[in-house]
Amino acid sequence: MTNISRTILNTQLFLPDPMRLNTYNWEVYKIAIHALCHANHLQEHLERHAHADGPCAHEDDLRKWDEDDQLCKALIVLNIQPELLARACKIREAYHSKDRGAAYLWELVNGCEGYFSGSACKKRKEVC
Numbered sequence: 001m002t003n004i005s006r007t008i009l010n011t012q013l014f015l016p017d018p019m020r021l022n023t024y025n026w027e028v029y030k031i032a033i034h035a036l037c038h039a040n041h042l043q044e045h046l047e048r049h050a051h052a053d054g055p056c057a058h059e060d061d062l063r064k065w066d067e068d069d070q071l072c073k074a075l076i077v078l079n080i081q082p083e084l085l086a087r088a089c090k091i092r093e094a095y096h097s098k099d100r101g102a103a104y105l106w107e108l109v110n111g112c113e114g115y116f117s118g119s120a121c122k123k124r125k126e127v128c
Contacts, residue, residue: 012040013078021080026113029079033106036075045072045102072102076109088112 014020015036021029037043045068077085077095085092091112094105 013075015079019079021084021109023084030110033076033079036079037072040071040075042068042072042075042102045069046106047103049101049103069101073105076102076105080109 015029015032019025019028019032034043034046037046073095077091080088080091091105091108094100094108
């Protein structure tokens, strides 16, 4: 059995503040997340659902996929401004779900594009 381990520095998890998702920078955020995932060899996790496509053949491959998928989910969520994340319960639920992967979370985040713009962000407490 292979010991799957990766050392990630905190600085490798966070985008610079202006690139973290806020009410006006969706395109910048999406490009930055793709670049961050590419740099960490996780880009496949933004598009592929592991259980639906069955990309893994061995137990070690499954374990690596799951660990990488959790890292990808963390990259997505850690780079959303807290005031937006606080109002996005479906995104928070998907992040904590063991049954939903990074691709599902990424679809949810992309589905919110434009919802948190300008004054709409101030009118709503939570998006569920």
